[in-house]
Every structure is written in structure tokens, then in C-alpha cells.
Amino acid sequence: MGAVNAGLVDRVPKQDRSRATRQRLLEAAVACLAEHGWAGSTVSVVAERAGVSRGAAQHHFPTREDLFTAAVEYVAEQRSTALRALFPDGPADRRAVVRALVDLYTGPVFRAALHLWVAASNEDQLRPRVTELEARVGRETHHIAVELLDADESRPGVRETVQGLLDMARGLGLANLLTDDGARRERVVAQWGNILDEVLD
Amino acid sequence: MGAVNAGLVDRVPKQDRSRATRQRLLEAAVACLAEHGWAGSTVSVVAERAGVSRGAAQHHFPTREDLFTAAVEYVAEQRSTALRALFPDGPADRRAVVRALVDLYTGPVFRAALHLWVAASNEDQLRPRVTELEARVGRETHHIAVELLDADESRPGVRETVQGLLDMARGLGLANLLTDDGARRERVVAQWGNILDEVLD
Numbered sequence: 173m174g175a176v177n178a179g180l181v182d183r184v185p186k187q188d189r190s191r192a193t194r195q196r197l198l199e200a201a202v203a204c205l206a207e208h209g210w211a212g213s214t215v216s217v218v219a220e221r222a223g224v225s226r227g228a229a230q231h232h233f234p235t236r237e238d239l240f241t242a243a244v245e246y247v248a249e250q251r252s253t254a255l256r257a258l259f260p261d262g263p264a265d266r267r268a269v270v271r272a273l274v275d276l277y278t279g280p281v282f283r284a285a286l287h288l289w290v291a292a293s294n295e296d297q298l299r300p301r302v303t304e305l306e307a308r309v310g311r312e313t314h315h316i317a318v319e320l321l322d323a324d325e326s327r328p329g330v331r332e333t334v335q336g337l338l339d340m341a342r343g344l345g346l347a348n349l350l351t352d353d354g355a356r357r358e359r360v361v362a363q364w365g366n367i368l369d370e371v372l373d
Numbered sequence: 374m375g376a377v378n379a380g381l382v383d384r385v386p387k388q389d390r391s392r393a394t395r396q397r398l399l400e401a402a403v404a405c406l407a408e409h410g411w412a413g414s415t416v417s418v419v420a421e422r423a424g425v426s427r428g429a430a431q432h433h434f435p436t437r438e439d440l441f442t443a444a445v446e447y448v449a450e451q452r453s454t455a456l457r458a459l460f461p462d463g464p465a466d467r468r469a470v471v472r473a474l475v476d477l478y479t480g481p482v483f484r485a486a487l488h489l490w491v492a493a494s495n496e497d498q499l500r501p502r503v504t505e506l507e508a509r510v511g512r513e514t515h516h517i518a519v520e521l522l523d524a525d526e527s528r529p530g531v532r533e534t535v536q537g538l539l540d541m542a543r544g545l546g547l548a549n550l551l552t553d554d555g556a557r558r559e560r561v562v563a564q565w566g567n568i569l570d571e572v573l574d
């Protein structure tokens with residue numbers, strides 16, 4: 173019994189360390205993708221950035237594809253959680269919700285995801301993984317959007333209205349890739365927030 | 374006089390050949406970008422695809438950046454011309470115009486442009502060229518959209534409404550990158566065509 177307890181005590185910090193290593197690798201992978209693109213993002217580069225040996229990185233993620241799809245999924249989940257936390261009482265002012273949804277698609281996380289998508293369109297090894305990931309993340313985001321916008325999808329056209337809004341958000345993310353598009357985006361979001369509020373009522 | 378005329382006669386077919394070579398290079402460059410991405414698109418690969426010597430390719434386009442930005446600009450101009458030709462009488466049924474605008478952002482030309490944008494976000498040599506090109510093509514597309522949608526930009530919010538539509542079109546292009554998103558896109562476009570028609574009246 174004493175030996176079992178001692179074993180548990182030893183294992184817990186080890187698991188914590190392992191979890192912390194994994195998380196450092198995932199965060200480094202996203203930062204690396206956003207900064208250097210797919211061509212410049214290898215397991216070695218990420219391991220070095222995370223301060224982890226290449227062997228330890230490969231223990232957690234056997235292939236390059238494993239590492240980068242897990243990384244984009246990890247940050248997408250983090251962002252979903254953060255989005256829900258912004259509106260703890262559920263449905264909220266629609267203009268604020270539209271703004272928060274669009275914010276999901278600007279910044280380094282979207283940039284990293286975009287690099288992964290574009291690379292997947294030319295790499296057969298990557299494509300099925302990213303396609304599946306994109307579908308999963310897209311469904312989750314749609315689900316949150318419907319809930320927070322208090323959109324009644326049983327009414328004709330409402331589902332497509334929300335989908336179009338999320339497509340617009342992705343397009344706004346793309347427009348922010350090369351230049352700071354913040355001022356224009358602010359005006360577009362304000363106007364479409366008003367339109368959506370009317371259409372969804 | 375006879376010698377001058379003879380010189381002219383000789384020069385005309387040479388100019389034609391030169392123009393045809395340039396055009397073949399531009400078309401091969403776009404196809405190459407769409408299929409292989411920026412990393413797989415070099416002047417040599419494009420020259421071979423176009424059936425042109427590497428030297429001739431470099432005569433027309435001294436750098437890789439020259440070739441690919443010229444190529445994306447060339448096809449963007451072709452598509453603008455084709456879009457105007459679809460609606461020769463100017464303003465038209467808004468649902469049809471929305472559909473035609475969204476069509477600009479699906480298919481190999483958008484895919485090629487997307488590869489160029491994403492590469493430009495990580496390559497300092499490419500970024501200013503592509504930023505400038507994107508701004509120019511974006512302005513031209515906005516101009517055509519305003520005209521064909523019969524949108525009165527002197528009214529508050531109309532400019533931002535049209536901009537948001539074009540952002541949505543780019544987002545729909547992105548959603549079509551890894552899978553055939555045609556059926557979903559069709560429903561989104563139908564719904565947003567209705568919304569836009571009401572908002573703009």
C-alpha cells in the first residue's frame with residue numbers, strides 16, 4: 173500500500189510534466205506555423221522553440237502531420253472555450269456576438285490555420301486530416317454562433333444566414349493577412365451586425 | 374521606304390509571338406500555383422509547362438515575383454472583363470449578380486491567388502507586390518459589384534454592405550479549398566442574395 177502510494181506520488185508530477193511539455197509543443201507549433209508557414213515548420217524547429225528535445229517531441233507527436241493538426245485543434249478548442257466564457261449567460265447582444273465571432277478569424281491562430289489549410293490543398297498526407305479537423309471545428313463554431321445569436325434554425329434561411337456570417341468572418345480574416353484591415357473591418361462588422369439583428373428577429 | 378515597310382512587316386509577327394509567349398507563361402504560372410502552391414512554383418517549372426525556354430521566360434519576367442504577380446493580375450483582369458460581359462446592360466437581378474461575384478472566388482484562379490497571398494505573408498520580397506496587387510484587384514471588384522448591384526453608396530452603410538458581401542465571397546472560396554462545398558454554398562448564396570436585395574432597396 174505504501175509502495176502503491178509512493179508510485180502514485182511519483183507519477184503525478186511526471187504526468188503534469190508530460191502535459192506541460194505537450195502544451196508547450198502545441199503552442200510553439202501554432203506560433204511557428206503563423207510566422208513561417210508550413211514549409212518552414214518542422215518538428216525540429218518546433219521542438220527547439222518549445223525547449224524540448226526532438227525525441228521528446230516525437231514521443232508526443234510521431235509525425236509532423238500529428239503535431240500540426242493537434243496544434244490547430246488545440247487552439248481552436250481554446251478559442252471556443254474563450255468565446256463561450258465571454259457570454260456566460262448564453263444569448264447576448266447580437267452586435268457584440270458578431271464582433272466576437274469575427275475576432276476568432278483574425279490574429280495568429282487563424283493565420284496558422286490558414287497555412288495548414290493551404291498546405292493541405294497540395295499535400296495528400298495532410299489533406300484528409302485537415303479536412304476532418306476543419307469540419308469538426310466548423311461545426312462547433314456554427315453551434316456556438318447559433319446559440320449566442322439566439323438564432324432559430326427551424327425558420328427557413330436562418331441556418332444559411334449564420335453560415336454566411338461565418339464565411340464572411342473567414343473572408344475578413346483573409347483580408348487581414350497582409351495588412352492591418354482593422355478599421356475597415358470594424359465598419360463592415362458594425363453594418364452587418366445591424367443587418368443580422370434585423371434578419372434574425 | 375521599302376526597307377521601313379519590310380521592317381514593319383517583320384516586326385508584327387514577332388510582337389504577336391512575343392505576346393503569345395507571355396500569355397502562355399502567365400496561364401501556366403496560374404495553373405502551377407493552383408496545383409503546386411508557391412513552394413512548388415518556380416520560373417523553370419512554369420517555363421517547361423508553357424513550352425518556353427527558361428531564358429525566354431526570364432526575358433519576359435526577370436524575377437519569380439514578377440512572373441507570379443503578373444500572372445494573378447492577368448487572370449484577375451480577365452475575370453473582371455468576363456464578369457462585366459455577363460451583365461452587358463449594367464445593373465441586373467441582384468441574386469444573379471451575387472452568384473456571379475461568389476463564382477469569382479471559387480476555382481483555380483482563387484486558389485492560385487490564395488497561394489500567392491499566403492506565401493506573401495511569410496516572404497518579405499513578395500509581400501509589398503502582392504499587397505499592392507490585392508488592393509488594386511479588390512478596388513476593381515468592389516467597383517464592379519457596386520455598379521452591377523445598383524448600390525447607392527451615398528446612403529449610410531451601403532458601402533460596408535457590399536464590402537461584407539465580397540468578404541463573404543472570399544470566405545466561401547476558402548471553404549471550397551479542401552472539399553467541394555458547392556451544395557452548401559448554393560444555399561448560402563441564395564439566402565444572402567435575398568438579404569442583400571432587401572437591404573439595398
